Amino acid sequence: MTSSDVPGSHVFDGIRIADFAWVGVGPNATMQMAFHGAEVIRVESSRRPDTFRSSGPRPDGDGSLDASAYFAKFNRGKRSVAINLAHPRGAEVARRLIASADIVTESFAPGFMERIGLSYDEVRKIKPDVIMCSMSMEGQTGPHAKFRGFGLTLQATAGVTGVTGWPDRPPVGTGVAYTDWVATHVAIIGILAALDHRRRTGEGQYVDLSQLEASTLVLDAGVMDAANTGRIAQPLGNRDLRHAPHGVYPCADDHTGCDRWVAIAVTNDDQWRRLALIMDRQDWLESEQLCDATGRLSAQDDLDEGISRWTSTQTVAEVEQLLQAVGVPAHRASNVRDAHEDPQLAHRNHWWTSDHAVIGEMSYETPAWRLSETPPPMPAPSPLLGEDSEYVYRELCGYSEEEFQQLIVDGVVE
Amino acid sequence: MSQTTKGALGPYRVIDLTAEIGALSTMVLAGLGADVIRVEPPAGHPTRQRGPMLREDTTSSLYWAQMNAGKRSITLDLEDEADRERLRGLCETADFLFESDAPGNMAALGLGYEDLRDRAPQLIYVSITPFGQSGPKSMWAASDLIGHVSGGLSSLVGDPDRAPLRPSVEQAYNITALNAGSAAMIALHARHLTGRGQHVDVSMQAAMANTLGNARLYYEMDGIITERAGGARAFADRATRIIYPCADGYVAFVRVPASMIRLHKWMTAEGAEPRFDAERWASFAIAGNTLPTEDEIAELEAEIEQFFAAHGAQALYESGQHFNVMICPVNTMQDIVDSPQLNARAFFAEVDDPALGRLMVPGAPLKMSATPWRTRTAPMPGQHSLEVLEDRTQAQPIGD
Numbered sequence: 001m002t003s004s005d006v007p008g009s010h011v012f013d014g015i016r017i018a019d020f021a022w023v024g025v026g027p028n029a030t031m032q033m034a035f036h037g038a039e040v041i042r043v044e045s046s047r048r049p050d051t052f053r054s055s056g057p058r059p060d061g062d063g064s065l066d067a068s069a070y071f072a073k074f075n076r077g078k079r080s081v082a083i084n085l086a087h088p089r090g091a092e093v094a095r096r097l098i099a100s101a102d103i104v105t106e107s108f109a110p111g112f113m114e115r116i117g118l119s120y121d122e123v124r125k126i127k128p129d130v131i132m133c134s135m136s137m138e139g140q141t142g143p144h145a146k147f148r149g150f151g152l153t154l155q156a157t158a159g160v161t162g163v164t165g166w167p168d169r170p171p172v173g174t175g176v177a178y179t180d181w182v183a184t185h186v187a188i189i190g191i192l193a194a195l196d197h198r199r200r201t202g203e204g205q206y207v208d209l210s211q212l213e214a215s216t217l218v219l220d221a222g223v224m225d226a227a228n229t230g231r232i233a234q235p236l237g238n239r240d241l242r243h244a245p246h247g248v249y250p251c252a253d254d255h256t257g258c259d260r261w262v263a264i265a266v267t268n269d270d271q272w273r274r275l276a277l278i279m280d281r282q283d284w285l286e287s288e289q290l291c292d293a294t295g296r297l298s299a300q301d302d303l304d305e306g307i308s309r310w311t312s313t314q315t316v317a318e319v320e321q322l323l324q325a326v327g328v329p330a331h332r333a334s335n336v337r338d339a340h341e342d343p344q345l346a347h348r349n350h351w352w353t354s355d356h357a358v359i360g361e362m363s364y365e366t367p368a369w370r371l372s373e374t375p376p377p378m379p380a381p382s383p384l385l386g387e388d389s390e391y392v393y394r395e396l397c398g399y400s401e402e403e404f405q406q407l408i409v410d411g412v413v414e
Numbered sequence: 415m416s417q418t419t420k421g422a423l424g425p426y427r428v429i430d431l432t433a434e435i436g437a438l439s440t441m442v443l444a445g446l447g448a449d450v451i452r453v454e455p456p457a458g459h460p461t462r463q464r465g466p467m468l469r470e471d472t473t474s475s476l477y478w479a480q481m482n483a484g485k486r487s488i489t490l491d492l493e494d495e496a497d498r499e500r501l502r503g504l505c506e507t508a509d510f511l512f513e514s515d516a517p518g519n520m521a522a523l524g525l526g527y528e529d530l531r532d533r534a535p536q537l538i539y540v541s542i543t544p545f546g547q548s549g550p551k552s553m554w555a556a557s558d559l560i561g562h563v564s565g566g567l568s569s570l571v572g573d574p575d576r577a578p579l580r581p582s583v584e585q586a587y588n589i590t591a592l593n594a595g596s597a598a599m600i601a602l603h604a605r606h607l608t609g610r611g612q613h614v615d616v617s618m619q620a621a622m623a624n625t626l627g628n629a630r631l632y633y634e635m636d637g638i639i640t641e642r643a644g645g646a647r648a649f650a651d652r653a654t655r656i657i658y659p660c661a662d663g664y665v666a667f668v669r670v671p672a673s674m675i676r677l678h679k680w681m682t683a684e685g686a687e688p689r690f691d692a693e694r695w696a697s698f699a700i701a702g703n704t705l706p707t708e709d710e711i712a713e714l715e716a717e718i719e720q721f722f723a724a725h726g727a728q729a730l731y732e733s734g735q736h737f738n739v740m741i742c743p744v745n746t747m748q749d750i751v752d753s754p755q756l757n758a759r760a761f762f763a764e765v766d767d768p769a770l771g772r773l774m775v776p777g778a779p780l781k782m783s784a785t786p787w788r789t790r791t792a793p794m795p796g797q798h799s800l801e802v803l804e805d806r807t808q809a810q811p812i813g814d
Contacts, residue, residue, distance in 0.1 A: 011600060011603045011604045011607060012603065013607075036604075055628065056628065057632045069628070069635060070628040120783075138755050139755075139759055139781070141758070141759055142755045142758035143754050143758055144735070144754070145755075147731075148735065148739075148740045149740050152647055152656060152666070152668055153656070153667070153668060153741070154742060155666075156657075156664075156665070156666035156742040157666075157742040157743060158750075159745050159747055159749075159750050160583075160585070161666060161744050162664075162745055163581055165572075166579075170645055170659065170664055171744055172571065172579070172657060173571075173657060173744075174567065174570065174571050174581065175571055175642060176626065176648075181625040182592065185589075185596045186442070186780055188595075188596040188599065189595045189596055189599055190780045192603060193785070194782060194785070195603070196422060196423070196599075196602060196603065197422040204784070205782055205784035205785065206784075207780055208781040208783075209779075209780045209781075210779075212755070213756065213778070213780070216750060216776055218588040218589065220583040220584050220588065221465075221481075222747045223747055223750055223751060223776050224476040224479065224480045224773075225466040225747065226746070227751045227775075227776075228476060230748070231466065232746050233746075233747050234582070237576075237579065238559060238580060241465060243557075247577065248577040248578050249577070250577070258639060258641075261563075263562075263563040265556075265557040265560060271555070324554050327555045329555040329556050329557045329559070331554070333577070334563060334564055334566040334568075334569060335641070336626060336632070336633040338566065339566035339623050339626065339630055340633055340634060342619075343550045343551070344549045344564075345619065345620060347549030347550060348549060348617065348620060362631065362634060363634060365623065365624045365630075367593070367620075367624075368597075368617055368618075368621035368624060369594070369596070369597035369614055369615060369616045371600070371601060371612055371614055372612045372614070372615070373608065373610065373613075374601070374604040
């Protein structure tokens with residue numbers, strides 16, 4: 001659907017990123033820039049492989065570090081160099097790579113880059129106008145700077161877990177590395193704003209991204225409310241403080257082998273009347289109490305029960321069709337198969353197929369945006385670990401063939 | 415070090431016509447220094463009445479204060495052609511326009527991308543909608559909840575015996591807004607190459623479909639439909655518990671093999687006398703073939719539960735992390751306000767809001783050394799109409 005000869009598609013041509021980050025946030029952020037032409041070089045080591053290289057899914061029986069589709073998803077369009085940073089000469093290689101880079105990204109526990117002589121103060125001596133972005137759990141400073149975690153647990157610290165669940169049960173959280181998908185975009189925006197500033201002024205800078213702080217930004221006004229009124233947002237199931245009815249309701253078996261649910265969200269009085277009409281609930285239409293949101297909010301138990309009884313006799317597709325035809329927000333609770341086969345996502349070519357040497361053909365997500373004039377070309381598959389080592393050591397770091405071979409023998413290139 | 419106090423995006427002007435789905439994107443650009451001009455109807459933007467409220471009224475919106483921090487405000491009646499023409503004129507001075515109307519609505523007003531492209535060729539026109547500008551669902555009615563279910567995330571959230579869930583604070587809208595921010599920044603860099611703006615089409619459904627982790631990949635590769643697993647991490651056809659009760663609430667803890675020896679040391683140090691075999695538990699590889707039995711898991715979890723039940727969430731966080739165990743408190747909004755980490759980093763700021771008075775607000779979501787984030791207040795309706803509509807020369811970041 002895209003072609004590499006669209007003028008301007010390589011938005012970041014000539015921009016090189018030395019990417020020391022790993023797992024979710026950093027790789028996801030730099031991949032968006034790789035799609036648009038940045039040369040992103042993942043600094044990796046088989047001695048401390050990216051967690052996602054060890055995770056799944058992967059083709060049957062292939063336990064190798066190159067077989068993870070989860071890693072492949074976040075690293076398309078990049079190069080990989082093997083540098084053993086624990087080796088005394090590893091940091092020297094990294095310094096040479098940084099000298100050739102515009103942007104340095106990392107997500108080690110705070111303190112690691114300092115220990116190997118690659119703190120921002122050192123990095124800017126090598127490359128004065130560099131943009132360096134650290135993406136740790138809770139920021140580079142403060143009493144919890146070195147606390148460990150990942151998106152699955154950080155969402156609890158960030159307040160998301162506590163407001164996800166039913167009022168009469170323990171909170172559940174989102175079941176995915178939720179904060180990763182938030183912090184990624186704060187990182188992209190910050191790095192690209194810094195790059196724009198550098199383009200205009202020649203000045204680089206250091207960006208200290210705390211995934212906790214970035215994730216706190218999206219809590220709607222929940223934190224503002226607690227800070228200024230003392231009210232504490234509670235988990236509401238699928239209910240809403242302003243709208244009713246508002247829920248996810250059971251549907252009839254549609255022979256897909258999955259339990260089926262449909263979301264219905266009435267967000268104004270007009271939608272309410274249309275819902276009641278479609279459901280043929282004359283009593284609801286005539287009720288004075290139910291004609292505004294305040295009345296409906298106080299009658300939610302009855303409304304939910306009535307809607308559940310109605311949806312239970314129909315398939316998700318039938319409810320979607322009936323309600324969307326009259327402009328009432330309704331959509332099946334898509335499972336991963338529904339998302340994979342969704343006609344709207346297919347219309348956008350949301351899943352891009354990539355043919356990886358070890359994994360084979362798989363489709364992966366594309367950005368949530370489409371650019372009318374500079375669509376990115378199809379990215380190369382994710383790199384094998386160390387696939388571009390020779391290029392990086394020889395071409396970018398300036399080692400001779402002999403030196404490169406010696407570094408291999410010395411255990412630096414692994 | 416700083417050469418400027420304007421922020422990284424100081425030279426740029428943003429016209430903001432968004433509803434809830436997009437307000438956060440322009441707020442972030444304002445925090446980075448852009449001159450964001452909120453265009454409101456003469457009666458004020460509808461989300462000025464959106465709760466939570468500071469006082470017992472319908473006008474003191476904390477939501478408005480947060481999502482419009484650092485923006486200027488002008489009022490225009492877009493039902494009136496003279497005002498629409500004023501807006502088109504303003505677009506000539508702007509770098510970005512963000513809107514979130516249903517596809518076609520802006521064009522019907524003569525304010526679509528095609529209408530403005532010749533007159534304002536530099537304009538990056540960002541449209542944020544539930545499903546995108548075209549396609550079979552592009553005209554479907556939607557809401558934040560519809561975003562969660564249409565992208566698939568809800569199927570991974572909630573207890574198995576009840577309905578799929580969304581978080582009770584609007585996450586689909588806000589994640590979509592952040593995606594729009596990323597897209598706008600890429601389009602800005604594209605403009606440096608092409609000299610022209612373009613149309614950026616952002617879809618909430620697509621943004622949420624990108625939050626599925628590896629669950630969709632498991633379907634495509636292995637045919638596995640991962641389902642919600644309560645307070646656990648759903649991982650293909652297995653689930654690992656995450657949420658545990660403690661003395662005053664809940665904590666999040668993932669039982670990964672690598673942390674079992676550290677957990678044992680920590681429990682021992684706290685006098686809990688753990689009975690589980692740490693070496694054996696550490697030997698279970700995450701994706702390996704040897705796995706503990708259901709009974710073994712239940713026995714271990716009971717032991718961990720008993721230990722956690724004797725301590726508070728914040729105390730478990732401090733002491734567990736001291737032993738390098740990945741444990742986190744399930745924080746309430748108040749815990750976040752009280753967080754020693756956030757406060758040590760001066761995350762919160764006090765501002766004097768023109769409508770609400772002294773307010774405590776969350777501050778920078780990232781710390782930039784040369785171009786710091788600017789924490790400012792939200793505007794009154796039409797507060798900047800005169801200065802903006804009379805001075806059409808260039809972006810004028812406020813507060814300098």
